[in-house]
Amino acid sequence: ETGVTQSPTHLIKTRGQQVTLRCSSQSGHNTVSWYQQALGQGPQFIFQYYREEENGRGNFPPRFSGLQFPNYSSELNVNALELDDSALYLCASSWDRGFVDTQYFGPGTRLTVL
Amino acid sequence: AQSVTQLDSQVPVFEEAPVELRCNYSSSVSVYLFWYVQYPNQGLQLLLKYLSGSTLVKGINGFEAEFNKSQTSFHLRKPSVHISDTAEYFCAVSDSRAGNMLTFGGGTRLMVKP
Numbered sequence: 333e334t335g336v337t338q339s340p341t342h343l344i345k346t347r348g349q350q351v352t353l354r355c356s357s358q359s360g361h362n363t364v365s366w367y368q369q370a371l372g373q374g375p376q377f378i379f380q381y382y383r384e385e386e387n388g389r390g391n392f393p394p395r396f397s398g399l400q401f402p403n404y405s406s407e408l409n410v411n412a413l414e415l416d417d418s419a420l421y422l423c424a425s426s427w428d429r430g431f432v433d434t435q436y437f438g439p440g441t442r443l444t445v446l
Numbered sequence: 447a448q449s450v451t452q453l454d455s456q457v458p459v460f461e462e463a464p465v466e467l468r469c470n471y472s473s474s475v476s477v478y479l480f481w482y483v484q485y486p487n488q489g490l491q492l493l494l495k496y497l498s499g500s501t502l503v504k505g506i507n508g509f510e511a512e513f514n515k516s517q518t519s520f521h522l523r524k525p526s527v528h529i530s531d532t533a534e535y536f537c538a539v540s541d542s543r544a545g546n547m548l549t550f551g552g553g554t555r556l557m558v559k560p
Contacts, residue, residue: 336489365547374450374536374550375490388547422489429545431478432497437489
């Protein structure tokens with residue numbers, strides 16, 4: 333059984349560009365959550381997808397958007413990149429969306445915006 | 447709204463000494479509490495969680511935590527640390543409305559010295 337995987341590992345973009353990050357959830361998991369972890373800080377919740385629908389959203393602007401596919405893999409898209417978007421982006425998958433459902437995190441994608 | 451405060455950004459400790467990492471939370475409803483560990487260049491791994499029942503929770507790698515509702519705390523402890531415990535530790539909170547969408551604290555860097 334493979335764990336949560338993310339691609340790419342590292343990415344460098346310039347201000348104003350758009351970026352797509354990808355996440356493959358653990359087998360059988362129907363829920364994917366995305367978090368942003370700025371350097372030296374704790375992860376901040378961006379949004380969660382449950383069975384291809386957005387289930388919840390944190391305090392992030394609309395230029396942060398996502399998708400979940402029928403195989404429950406997911407994408408995070410960020411438009412009009414800003415310098416403050418530089419961070420480690422973590423994806424986590426779980427069997428379901430309840431509080432009892434443990435989230436399993438991927439290794440993250442390190443995004444640098446110049 | 448929920449929030450989590452980790453009172454110490456860094457905790458240096460000698461190998462084989464005991465350690466306590468402090469976590470306080472605020473929430474208007476019943477909470478569920480988690481501790482995650484992040485090793486360098488890796489994603490987050492669940493150490494332990496409190497959902498209900500006994501307030502003393504045992505986790506992996508010899509860690510335990512105690513839920514104290516009156517003090518709104520969930521401190522993490524280990525009686526004897528190893529060099530390999532050097533990592534970043536994050537406390538997180540959720541509730542029945544949020545499901546498993548987590549609010550994280552800022553993290554505590556545990557530095558175990560020989």
